[in-house]
Amino acid sequence: MNRLLPLTLALLGSAALAAAPKDTLVIQQAATVTTLDPSAAYDTFSLQIIENVYETLWSYKGASLTQMTPLLASALPTYTDGGKTLVVNLRKGVKFHSGNPMTCADAQYTYRRDLVTNSAESANWFISDALLGTRDNAKQDKTITWARIAGAVSCNAGGQLVFKLPKPDPAFMAKMAFGGMGVLDSKWAAKQGEWNGTEATWRDWVGKDLSGSKLSAQPSGTGAYQLLRRDADNVLLRAFPEYWGGKPALANVIMQKVGELAVRQQAFLRGDADLIEAGTRTNVEAQLKGKPGVTVLDNLPSAGAQALFMNNNIKSASALGSGKLDGKGIPADFFASADVRRAFAYTFDYDEYMRDVQRGKAVKRTMLLPDTFPGYSKGTRTYKYDPAQAQALFKAARNGEIWKNGFTINANYRTGHIAGQVALELLKRNVEALNPKFRINIVEEPWSEQSKKLQASQEVMLPMGWGADYADPDNFMYTFYSSGGFFYPTNNWKDADVDRWLEQARATVDPVARAGLYKQVADRAYQQSPFIVLPAETNIRPVRSNLQGASAATYNPMRSFGFTGTLWRELSKK
Template sequence: MKKIALLSTLLLAGAAFAAAPKDTLVVQESADIPTLDPGATYDTASGSVVENIYETLLTYKGSSLRDLEPLLATKWTISNGGKTYTFDLRKNVKFHSGNPFTCADAEYTFQRNLVTNAAESGNWFLSDSLLGTPSNANDDKSITWAKINNAVQCNSQGQLVFNLPKPDPAFLAKLAFAGQSIVDKNWATKLGEWSGTEADWKNWVGKDLQGSKLNAQPSGTGAYRLVRKDANAVLAQAFDGYWGQKPAIKNVIIQKVPELAARQQAFLRGDADLIEAGTRANIEEQLKGKPGVVVVDGLPNTTATAVFMNENIKDPARLGSGKLDGQGIPANFFSDVNVRRGFAYAFNYAQYISDVLKGKGKQRTMLLPDSFPGYDPKVKTYKYDPAQAKAYFQRAWGGQLWKNGFTLNVAYRAGSVGAQTAMEILKKNIEALNPKFRVNIQAKEWSAMLNDSKAGKEPMIIIGWAPDYADPDNFMYTFYSSNGYYYPRSNWKDATVDKWLDQARVTTNTAERNRLYSLVGQRAYEQSPFVLVPAGVGLNVERSNLVGATAQTFNPMISFSYTGTFWKDLSKK
């Protein structure tokens, strides 16, 4: 314990080792970690920690995106025409608090997620499966306590039973998402979280759990327990009472280091084992070929990234004058399709592929990984064309935009070289079209950007999506539906697109689903709600003494994407 105390003091204070000890994994990244409460986990930075201190009922098998295997469950059966799922649960498992894991904990977890279902969480897709609506009880009055209580129950044999209103072929994959990790009911209720009963359920509907008491004092069944967390670092220690194989790595440190050069130098010295290494260009220019460095190339890219153009900006402070007078923009600036098309033609896609992706990337036709079913390579795409951009800007707002100009304030995630470069490309090309056009770019902390964009405050951001579960709906509905998770960031709505996406969710006919997604992609090209950022070929960089990392196995569905595996599967030689 003295050693842990020393590690905690040194690492959370920002001190570095001569080299990371053999029993300690040191990770450096630019983002902060918004939450450690599974019920609020809906970003990869949070998920990369949550999935290691908590566990789900099942998880992905090896590198497969489709095959699932038991974790806290031992087996399951599907009955009643695909509407009933019954899980046998693992015995002799303990939480970090010392409490035993039982069916009551699992029941509480999923009911808590259904009750709260806040806008910043991924519980909308669980609610969609179990209650037939992505909304919570504040927004959908058909949701009752009886409906929530019936959706997930423990039977007399101690099995966990889910009752779905209609079949959902993606349901098992949804349960493997880190945000559906099982929480410690007794621990949570003693902290003052929801009681787990009907008595106070309405008080917790839509409640933001990001800064909950469980966030500050988590208790999971995972191979690691939280020792300490502050604004700049997380320290986790291997859990002595873990039910599975004991991890070789005893301590895990995640440090927030905003400067890329500082992260790279720490990595080259061996002070850090894994880092957020920047773009492909950064890796190839600064790290590749250096002693002790392994670069793993050709990994699957299952993310999608876009520049969002918000059609209803809800923060007057971001609008400047609030008018088309050259000093600002109106709140509905992007509601004119000519503005959106102008921006889409002003982005230099080939330059981004060359400068950021070092030529190893492609311009996708849709906000869907090209390895997923439903992707249509024949959907039209925008190309960099200043003449077309100028023509659309001249049409926008009845000619007033071109005549008066505008000042636009945009944000990108602090520390993200790729996002910064994309915004700089757009800024340069937009401002070159008309001396009255001004684009101001600003770096923002990850948590602040998430929260402000969720509230519809950001005029324009660049943000990506990593899949919660391996199904095209998770991307198409998220980006394009007016009921999707990203809708508040764009406020783009198309009734026909909504209809096609709703139809795709209920059909099991693959060809028909693919046809509907193609229609959505083509309509999105016509309406241009996003600028589609080209996707790179995946690559990771790691220290050569790390065993069990990307060089050995990789699953992009695991949030800790530096290795595509869990901390417990890593060791050092």
């Protein structure tokens, strides 16, 4: 273990002790890092670290969302066999943090492990969908065999990695650039007691929860940084001295959990932190912009979408209050009524949200797809704040029982999600102004709790966003609107036509025809209002002025999930 500066160790134990050293990057955020196992990670905070500890076969080139550059692949591969086969040449001379050399066997192990352990809590569903033709694992889909898994990912006699797809998938290259697709150290994994990669043991690992795996505690990647120490509130990493890409300028990276926004802001202004989860645009412009030592990167592209979710089938008795329409709670199917969902959509003041929260730098979207992505429907109608329409719909819903008896809704937001909190507060004010019997209780909860509840259909109403895993419209449209999508358990809205259109779009290579299918989905979603689509602001990111490499020209919203827009190895301090 390399010796660290005493100051660096001091910073690890405190959110604000002294200015961050020149060779150390200090990041403060509100949420806990849930896992460092790439096969399990599916949250922004964990993946920020993982994409710097592990490396994918290729990644996005500079600020581009469509061009790729090789990482662990020695060159970008091309499809053969009508788009169903991809042969990858791997980079030579690459070492893992353990000291083991990277070989094709490691890449083969990695993606087979993803297919074996695939679960709804991980990102492996979209890799399984591409490689096996199903988003399910072998417990859910009995047609999945070891032969299918081994045939989908293998090494040939020349040491090349071979992917075999059941059908062409134009998004596959982009899917493989997802930060959780980093190549694992197979020998290290087996030594730690993880799956050994063999046919004899694979069924014991099907669908297994890997969030607390041995690899999460002791990762070994090929990335520029390796884990040195981790506790509940802090993660300390150091530059990997044998990194194939050369020595990074920053020797250490510290990620600290600091729940209070004001504390993060003060640490940032003092120079104790170089990057922080800074809250809304309003927070940044009022508290940080123009201050000494601060540079604000503005009008940055966004590859995300935000919504207020309304769960059609709430599977948590404790969240329902009385469980009845008696003013003291709601029934589990409260939001199953389109009239109710549309009433809430008319109650949200979109213009006020854009003006006061997003400072006018936002766009009112027609659908839950970034407006810069292909397939976005500009012509689809949108909701506006209209209390008269909302009142009429509430009176019509459930034969007038809602208007007569009232309701109490428990709505949660993630710790540190300031924009989501404000969105709920705006909705609460306007809903409760319609009828004194209407009530919304807003509660803060940690991400570690919320991430489990939303997949178990236990949330009632909550603000939730999606950052693109890969730069293709399917990643948003299927994720939000399909009954097979990641967010289906969070809102339980299903439409047979929408499901069919989305499946057709996934198999359509003609961009015009594909866009037409997505417009049909967007129009149906307007009619049914499964979500309250929140306006999307352009990204704004404050950085310390002495931090080099983080700029509007290099910012890629697919890197670090938009937090820094670049990898840590590309940063330095002056």
